[in-house]
Amino acid sequence: MTKEVHQISRRNNPYKEDKVSEACGLFGMMSTKGRVFDGTAAIKAIMNMHDRGNGLGGGFAAYGIYPEFREYYALHIMFMSKEAKRKAEEYLPEHFKIIASEEIPHDDKHSPPDPPELWRYFVSAPREVLHQELKEQDNYVVKKVMEINTDISDAFVFSSGKNMGVFKGLGYPEEIGRFFRLNRYKGYIWVVHSRYPTNTQGWWGGAHPFSILDWTVVHNGELSSYGVNRRYLEMYGYHCTMETDSEAMAYAADLLMRKHGLPVEVMANIMAPPFWEHIDRMDQKKRNFHKYLRMTYGSLLMNGPFTIILSHTGEMIGLTDRIRLRPITAATKDDVVYLASEEAAIRVVEPNLDRAWIPMGGEPVVGKLTPQAMQMHEVSGHDDLRNRKRRDDGP
Amino acid sequence: MKDHTEAHKKAHRARPPPMKSYIPPEFVIEIDDARCIRCEVCVRQCSYDARYYEPATDRIMTRDQNCTNCNRCVVFCPTQATRIRYNPMSYRNNSNWRPENIKTVLRQAETGGVLLTGMGCDRDYRIYWDHLVLNASQVTNPSIDPLREPMELRTYIGRKPDIGEIDLKSGETGLEYPNLQLEMPVMFSAMSYGSVSLNVHKALAMAAKEVGTFWNTGEGGLHQDLYDYGPCTIVQCASGRFGVHSEYLNVGAAVEIKIGQGAKPGIGGHLPGEKVTKDVSETRMIPEGTDAISPAPHHDIYSIEDLAQLIHALKETTDWKKPIGVKIAAVHNSAAIASGIIRAGADYVALDGLRGGTGAAPKIIRDNVGIPIELAIASVDHRLREEGIRNRGSIIAAGGIRNSADVLKAIALGADAVYIATSALVAMGCQVCQRCHTGKCPWGITTTDPWLTKRLNPQIGQERLVNLLRGWNLELKEMLGGMGINSIESIRGNRHHLRGIGLSNEELRILGIKHAGDY
Numbered sequence: 082m083t084k085e086v087h088q089i090s091r092r093n094n095p096y097k098e099d100k101v102s103e104a105c106g107l108f109g110m111m112s113t114k115g116r117v118f119d120g121t122a123a124i125k126a127i128m129n130m131h132d133r134g135n136g137l138g139g140g141f142a143a144y145g146i147y148p149e150f151r152e153y154y155a156l157h158i159m160f161m162s163k164e165a166k167r168k169a170e171e172y173l174p175e176h177f178k179i180i181a182s183e184e185i186p187h188d189d190k191h192s193p194p195d196p197p198e199l200w201r202y203f204v205s206a207p208r209e210v211l212h213q214e215l216k217e218q219d220n221y222v223v224k225k226v227m228e229i230n231t232d233i234s235d236a237f238v239f240s241s242g243k244n245m246g247v248f249k250g251l252g253y254p255e256e257i258g259r260f261f262r263l264n265r266y267k268g269y270i271w272v273v274h275s276r277y278p279t280n281t282q283g284w285w286g287g288a289h290p291f292s293i294l295d296w297t298v299v300h301n302g303e304l305s306s307y308g309v310n311r312r313y314l315e316m317y318g319y320h321c322t323m324e325t326d327s328e329a330m331a332y333a334a335d336l337l338m339r340k341h342g343l344p345v346e347v348m349a350n351i352m353a354p355p356f357w358e359h360i361d362r363m364d365q366k367k368r369n370f371h372k373y374l375r376m377t378y379g380s381l382l383m384n385g386p387f388t389i390i391l392s393h394t395g396e397m398i399g400l401t402d403r404i405r406l407r408p409i410t411a412a413t414k415d416d417v418v419y420l421a422s423e424e425a426a427i428r429v430v431e432p433n434l435d436r437a438w439i440p441m442g443g444e445p446v447v448g449k450l451t452p453q454a455m456q457m458h459e460v461s462g463h464d465d466l467r468n469r470k471r472r473d474d475g476p
Numbered sequence: 477m478k479d480h481t482e483a484h485k486k487a488h489r490a491r492p493p494p495m496k497s498y499i500p501p502e503f504v505i506e507i508d509d510a511r512c513i514r515c516e517v518c519v520r521q522c523s524y525d526a527r528y529y530e531p532a533t534d535r536i537m538t539r540d541q542n543c544t545n546c547n548r549c550v551v552f553c554p555t556q557a558t559r560i561r562y563n564p565m566s567y568r569n570n571s572n573w574r575p576e577n578i579k580t581v582l583r584q585a586e587t588g589g590v591l592l593t594g595m596g597c598d599r600d601y602r603i604y605w606d607h608l609v610l611n612a613s614q615v616t617n618p619s620i621d622p623l624r625e626p627m628e629l630r631t632y633i634g635r636k637p638d639i640g641e642i643d644l645k646s647g648e649t650g651l652e653y654p655n656l657q658l659e660m661p662v663m664f665s666a667m668s669y670g671s672v673s674l675n676v677h678k679a680l681a682m683a684a685k686e687v688g689t690f691w692n693t694g695e696g697g698l699h700q701d702l703y704d705y706g707p708c709t710i711v712q713c714a715s716g717r718f719g720v721h722s723e724y725l726n727v728g729a730a731v732e733i734k735i736g737q738g739a740k741p742g743i744g745g746h747l748p749g750e751k752v753t754k755d756v757s758e759t760r761m762i763p764e765g766t767d768a769i770s771p772a773p774h775h776d777i778y779s780i781e782d783l784a785q786l787i788h789a790l791k792e793t794t795d796w797k798k799p800i801g802v803k804i805a806a807v808h809n810s811a812a813i814a815s816g817i818i819r820a821g822a823d824y825v826a827l828d829g830l831r832g833g834t835g836a837a838p839k840i841i842r843d844n845v846g847i848p849i850e851l852a853i854a855s856v857d858h859r860l861r862e863e864g865i866r867n868r869g870s871i872i873a874a875g876g877i878r879n880s881a882d883v884l885k886a887i888a889l890g891a892d893a894v895y896i897a898t899s900a901l902v903a904m905g906c907q908v909c910q911r912c913h914t915g916k917c918p919w920g921i922t923t924t925d926p927w928l929t930k931r932l933n934p935q936i937g938q939e940r941l942v943n944l945l946r947g948w949n950l951e952l953k954e955m956l957g958g959m960g961i962n963s964i965e966s967i968r969g970n971r972h973h974l975r976g977i978g979l980s981n982e983e984l985r986i987l988g989i990k991h992a993g994d995y
């Protein structure tokens with residue numbers, strides 16, 4: 082490990098853990114028609130899976146919650162010291178145009194112990210970056226977020242997307258939900274995570290979801306392949322500062338889908354590929370395709386048990402590892418897609434489901450906004466997403 | 477038969493030394509007279525002439541000074557009547573003038589030359605494999621049972637794209653670089669025809685084909701009889717260019733440019749003329765009986781840009797259809813060299829460590845030049861990743877891999893696959909007596925003497941090699957499954973699954989691992 086990486090991890094991984102392993106509960110719901118609803122149902126569902134967590138981390142991601150600021154990056158930052166806040170507030174105006182800033186509203190009466198200072202800043206890239214393509218702007222923001230997280234000690238950007246936000250902390254998710262008053266936000270995707278870390282004291286930044294730009298990951302599992310996934314991502318400029326599997330997942334998704342422009346099905350084939358013994362029996366075209374993926378992206382095979390719910394603007398995706406060592410149940414009711422560790426958590430919020438099923442290992446379940454709904458929630462000029470839609474129109 | 481034996485003995489009887497040797501015999505041959513049935517098996521088996529039958533006394537007599545402790549007689553004695561011991565006669569205790577040092581001076585005083593030896597470095601430099609331990613799953617993630625679930629060892633050697641190019645409409649994929657497909661990440665390392673017998677090459681080729689891996693010709697060309705095995709053969713192109721021609725380059729699955737060898741970094745290969753028989757001479761394209769001494773450097777490669785040209789030339793020759801690799805000895809600045817090699821367009825770099833074997837090398841070089849392979853893998857893998865070019869080429873580790881745990885540790889440190897040679901020879905009978913350079917291998921391995929080479933039946937050699945790899949294959953799967961991993965690519969460079977024992981901070985830093993007990 083390089084000195085540099087050591088330094089990064091010292092700053093952002095205060096307990097100096099090699100790798101955080103954990104088990105968890107997760108839940109996600111999405112209206113494909115883009116109807117917005119508050120966080121009450123998500124809180125109720127995760128409460129039903131209380132025993133899947135141990136109070137050492139809970140968090141939410143909600144999409145469509147900042148329509149009035151939809152073209153601005155919403156940076157949620159936690160400060161563990163006054164000094165960090167001072168430094169960050171020097172840094173931010175130098176590198177961004179700040180449109181609005183405020184302390185993230187919360188309920189002190191229902192606060193878990195020792196919350197850090199929590200602020201949000203709605204920003205855009207500075208003028209010289211603004212006229213570049215959106216992808217460049219995104220890359221700029223990723224770089225700056227990485228800089229804050231590695232260079233300003235005690236400051237941590239935990240959400241950086243447009244028209245979405247992550248709310249997380251140390252406690253049971255229902256406590257975190259109440260603390261952040263999530264019943265006052267309305268979104269079309271709600272994802273929630275309850276954490277059961279096995280080898281960490283836990284800290285606010287270590288809770289799920291993990292996020293970069295508008296990508297969020299909640300994750301249940303422990304990647305046996307973490308060491309190689311992480312080292313591969315380092316080659317592409319991603320530094321896993323929190324040393325958790327989920328962070329590696331988030332970065333892998335960002336690399337594959339945003340940077341390399343691959344659709345979710347291909348990403349699923351990379352993270353949870355078919356076995357060679359199956360590939361060898363496919364027709365030549367499919368065989369070549371899977372062989373090519375495994376040769377190119379073998380280091381992003383996510384080995385070991387995992388279930389993830391991966392979301393970004395307009396899409397919520399559920400995926401398990403290729404031999405399904407962690408549970409996931411999918412369900413639908415009208416325009417709503419549900420994903421959860423346990424079916425009971427879905428039924429507690431919607432007893433009359435149209436359909437509920439357990440997906441195969443490595444087979445993604447994708448909830449997607451309809452084109453009309455997409456127009457409603459699309460973040461300004463989301464270039465990348467439009468490209469993907471065009472591709473999907475093909476046969 | 478008897479006549480043949482006599483003729484052989486005559487031919488192989490050591491010439492009387494020019495002066496009385498002051499070196500005491502290293503080993504003592506013991507014969508239990510009560511068990512000995514005077515069958516003379518041991519006499520016929522010993523190619524060093526360490527035994528003879530004395531009719532006057534009806535006893536097997538010994539010449540202890542000739543014994544190399546190759547164990548051939550011990551294994552083949554039908555009544556277990558013989559054993560070899562270290563000669564108890566010892567020098568006075570001295571930490572500086574150890575017996576090894578005294579004997580080396582004596583030998584040199586008696587011969588006046590560079591002392592040759594065979595096999596890899598036998599000195600007690602730290603063997604890092606023995607200070608590394610692997611991980612296993614407990615509770616938080618399940619271990620995977622290879623008896624009941626698929627477990628994948630398939631490995632590709634060669635360049636991989638940095639970004640997957642996929643046409644989403646047609647499902648067509650982008651440019652694929654030529655790669656070798658290995659069913660397990662273990663290949664047979666380079667051993668040239670001449671240094672080893674044709675039967676050894678046959679056994680290696682047949683075993684590689686059966687297992688789905690590759691064997692390497694070494695620098696002495698490929699015998700015509702083995703051209704059918706081309707698809708599982710890596711052909712080597714070394715500084716002597718022995719046996720290199722267009723047909724040879726194109727018959728192999730990959731071409732390897734040999735720059736250096738772990739046992740003798742900085743010098744070229746050396747095949748004594750005694751081993752250059754008619755077949756060897758034809759394959760190597762040199763006159764019969766002449767020494768085949770490869771130049772120390774490639775005289776068309778004095779710098780990295782020259783290497784790039786040779787890589788390019790070989791790619792042109794093979795129509796850009798085959799991976800071109802470069803083998804170097806692990807030396808102090810291997811990391812930078814490997815980076816240069818990959819940037820020069822090589823599809824893989826093979827690193828041969830300090831303990832890598834040889835058929836003949838100057839003892840002083842074998843024992844003092846180079847670095848352990850474990851450290852070289854770690855630093856090369858790290859460097860290539862740091863430069864963002866790890867996808868551009870594979871790393872093959874060689875030199876001192878003794879078992880499947882060593883294989884897995886090498887891969888966890890960052891290698892894509894390993895080369896084994898000594899292990900393969902041991903599988904076929906080699907007892908690591910370190911006398912390969914004499915050309916008299918009693919096991920019929922490192923010799924071209926027809927009377928000795930027929931001791932190795934290629935079919936039996938193949939069977940033993942396949943058994944070895946099958947055993948390792950099963951063990952690799954058990955260890956991987958224990959870690960909760962079902963595919964080899966998830967352990968490649970995954971140093972989280974390694975811990976060091978009894979290593980200094982500096983060693984841990986270089987290996988990129990933590991100490992056992994640290995979490």
